[in-house]
Amino acid sequence: MTVAAASRPARGARGQTLVLAGLLGPAVAFIVALLLTALGVLFINSVYHFTGTQVQPRITLEAYRRFFTDSFYANVVWQEVRLAVVTTALCLAIGYPTAYAITKIRTPGWVIAAYIVIFSPLLTSSIVRAYGWLVILARGGLVNWVLADLHLIGAPVRLIYNFTGVTIALVHVLLPFTVFPILAVLLRMDPTLREAASDLGATRLHTFLRVTWPLSFPGLYAAAQLTFVLAMNAYVTPQLLGGGRIQVLPLLIYGNISDLNWPLAAVEAIALIGLVWAITLSSNLLFRRRLAATTEHE
Amino acid sequence: MEAPRTRARTAPDTADQPAVELRRVHKRFGKVHAVRDVSLSIRENEFFSLLGPSGCGKTTVLRMISGFETPTEGELYLEGRLANTIPPYRRDTNLIFQHLALFPHLDVYDNIAFGLRLRRLGRDEIRRKVLEILDLVHLGGYESRRIHQLSGGQKQRVAIARALVNQPAVLLLDEPLGALDLRLRVQMQVELKEIQHRVGTTFVYVTHDQTEALTMSDRIAVMRDGMVEQLGTGRDVYERPRTRFVAMFLGDSNLLIGQVEAREESRTIVRAAGHVLIAPAEETATPGTAVYLCVRPERLRLVGPDDAPLPASYENRIRAQVRDVTFKGAFIEYRLATPSDDTLIAQAHADGTRVIERGGSVVVAWRAPDGVVLTE
Numbered sequence: 038m039t040v041a042a043a044s045r046p047a048r049g050a051r052g053q054t055l056v057l058a059g060l061l062g063p064a065v066a067f068i069v070a071l072l073l074t075a076l077g078v079l080f081i082n083s084v085y086h087f088t089g090t091q092v093q094p095r096i097t098l099e100a101y102r103r104f105f106t107d108s109f110y111a112n113v114v115w116q117e118v119r120l121a122v123v124t125t126a127l128c129l130a131i132g133y134p135t136a137y138a139i140t141k142i143r144t145p146g147w148v149i150a151a152y153i154v155i156f157s158p159l160l161t162s163s164i165v166r167a168y169g170w171l172v173i174l175a176r177g178g179l180v181n182w183v184l185a186d187l188h189l190i191g192a193p194v195r196l197i198y199n200f201t202g203v204t205i206a207l208v209h210v211l212l213p214f215t216v217f218p219i220l221a222v223l224l225r226m227d228p229t230l231r232e233a234a235s236d237l238g239a240t241r242l243h244t245f246l247r248v249t250w251p252l253s254f255p256g257l258y259a260a261a262q263l264t265f266v267l268a269m270n271a272y273v274t275p276q277l278l279g280g281g282r283i284q285v286l287p288l289l290i291y292g293n294i295s296d297l298n299w300p301l302a303a304v305e306a307i308a309l310i311g312l313v314w315a316i317t318l319s320s321n322l323l324f325r326r327r328l329a330a331t332t333e334h335e
Numbered sequence: 336m337e338a339p340r341t342r343a344r345t346a347p348d349t350a351d352q353p354a355v356e357l358r359r360v361h362k363r364f365g366k367v368h369a370v371r372d373v374s375l376s377i378r379e380n381e382f383f384s385l386l387g388p389s390g391c392g393k394t395t396v397l398r399m400i401s402g403f404e405t406p407t408e409g410e411l412y413l414e415g416r417l418a419n420t421i422p423p424y425r426r427d428t429n430l431i432f433q434h435l436a437l438f439p440h441l442d443v444y445d446n447i448a449f450g451l452r453l454r455r456l457g458r459d460e461i462r463r464k465v466l467e468i469l470d471l472v473h474l475g476g477y478e479s480r481r482i483h484q485l486s487g488g489q490k491q492r493v494a495i496a497r498a499l500v501n502q503p504a505v506l507l508l509d510e511p512l513g514a515l516d517l518r519l520r521v522q523m524q525v526e527l528k529e530i531q532h533r534v535g536t537t538f539v540y541v542t543h544d545q546t547e548a549l550t551m552s553d554r555i556a557v558m559r560d561g562m563v564e565q566l567g568t569g570r571d572v573y574e575r576p577r578t579r580f581v582a583m584f585l586g587d588s589n590l591l592i593g594q595v596e597a598r599e600e601s602r603t604i605v606r607a608a609g610h611v612l613i614a615p616a617e618e619t620a621t622p623g624t625a626v627y628l629c630v631r632p633e634r635l636r637l638v639g640p641d642d643a644p645l646p647a648s649y650e651n652r653i654r655a656q657v658r659d660v661t662f663k664g665a666f667i668e669y670r671l672a673t674p675s676d677d678t679l680i681a682q683a684h685a686d687g688t689r690v691i692e693r694g695g696s697v698v699v700a701w702r703a704p705d706g707v708v709l710t711e
Binding site: 238 | 401402403422423424425428429430432434436437438439440449450453454497498501
């Protein structure tokens with residue numbers, strides 16, 4: 038006790054920095070080392086030569102040339118971005134009202150029930166989940182059966198092994214990641230702000246448009262970014278529900294690694310990382326002012 | 336300022352109509368009976384305070400007037416109109432929240448213009464009104480500041496401006512000065528009173544701070560356990576408290592337990608602290624009733640052995656011993672013990688002449704009209 042008390046004034050700001058470095062250092066070093074090493078290995082592999090059966094340590098740009106000139110890859114990238122954008126948009130459209138509704142539930146029991154329902158996809162393995170969707174969406178699956186029974190459709194609707202199926206399953210998996218940041222920001226919002234708006238003459242709609250919505254924007258934005266990044270990197274869902282007809286970069290990477298074409302897999306990985314970073318950063322720039330206006334008070 | 340929103344719409348001859356009226360209002364939250372049978376009539380242009388400890392129901396009354404709560408029983412009238420279920424956004428009242436509730440994503444101008452824009456006023460008119468009200472609260476030139484860049488006192492002024500700019504018939508204030516330090520709070524009290532004079536709006540002010548209520552209010556309703564304990568001007572409730580609770584809540588009080596000896600035309604004779612004491616007439620004080628005799632500390636005079644005798648009007652005199660002396664700046668506080676073992680607090684102006692030492696023997700004296708008999 039006395040020792041600690043005596044050493045405290047002498048330690049000061051520099052001492053505190055040292056303690057912080059001591060606490061954070063190992064974790065940061067571990068992550069940085071792994072990341073840098075991995076990126077280094079990735080880059081080296083991307084400039085090696087692939088003979089068709091094995092990789093040779095001979096510097097060449099042929100993997101890059103193939104990736105950027107063959108229109109097959111451009112189509113894959115385009116489809117992947119489209120998939121991620123549509124998934125994100127649907128997640129936001131479902132997730133925002135869901136998060137908003139949860140903040141309005143008064144009974145604690147129902148709040149817990151709502152959390153369980155929303156976070157349940159994360160409690161199941163992604164493979165089990167994907168097969169579950171296959172069963173539900175297949176030609177003779179639950180959805181088609183109900184639709185046919187209600188005479189809403191003549192022939193079964195195709196809901197798997199295409200864009201629609203992958204999107205439905207991805208929205209299901211990613212919804213918790215969309216709901217959570219929005220919920221967090223809505224719960225943190227001072228409820229008297231809504232009362233103040235109402236007191237000043239705002240109807241519920243005006244209160245939402247002028248107070249709740251702008252103040253929840255940072256949460257919505259974080260949710261969108263997280264969902265988008267996760268959708269871009271999804272592997273199991275496009276694999277199983279796409280049935281080979283939906284190609285995305287993670288699938289190509291896996292395929293090329295199986296074929297031992299490490300250089301091409303490395304180029305595809307670099308492209309995926311670059312794409313995600315580019316989209317994230319440019320959207321940050323785009324929304325910089327809007328985000329600064331709503332977050333700087335904290 | 337021009338006529339406010341809906342005042343023009345109500346009946347023309349409403350000179351004596353109260354701005355706010357509660358008739359036998361109750362509010363229950365589940366099993367909690369927060370407001371019990373409150374009837375109040377708040378006049379036009381009055382500075383009215385609801386004073387009481389936390390949990391006494393004062394904020395609930397305010398929230399019913401503003402429309403955030405609906406009375407469980409009874410009626411609420413705003414300018415003669417039954418208003419029980421009118422939503423907040425359609426009432427001609429504005430509330431200044433305890434924690435102000437300024438919009439963090441808007442600057443000062445947009446905060447103040449919020450209500451005006453919803454009323455779809457023209458851009459130029461909004462601008463004129465916002466700048467005018469900023470002048471009134473001494474914040475000219477601050478319109479483009481963001482809320483987090485303002486000091487506590489400035490935020491306070493923005494909140495006042497945001498409410499007042501709508502020219503409400505009734506301005507409601509929910510302990511808005513609570514977060515400020517003492518000096519700023521005193522300054523804002525004076526300013527609020529001044530603003531009220533200038534805009535001539537009815538103010539309903541909720542506070543647990545008796546000094547604040549006394550400083551600003553025309554009338555005060557002292558609340559306790561959901562009921563109005565006493566209603567009157569500041570002087571009324573301070574000088575003529577009707578219950579022990581009011582006497583204790585507003586300032587310091589000496590309460591002597593005693594019994595009524597006799598009730599006369601103009602005075603009550605009470606036996607307390609081993610003495611026969613004289614107090615003003617009190618109707619309910621029939622002989623034999625157990626009562627409290629209440630005297631404010633500043634009304635007690637202390638006479639030491641060497642002091643000049645007091646005039647004969649100081650009819651009540653008790654011997655006492657000084658137990659403690661505290662210097663409080665403007666006055667000196669004496670804690671005294673009587674031979675009957677009652678404790679009295681006396682306050683004397685610190686005029687620099689003399690201080691009676693601890694252990695000294697004194698006579699405590701007060702005039703009959705300075706006491707109050709509380710039958711309760």
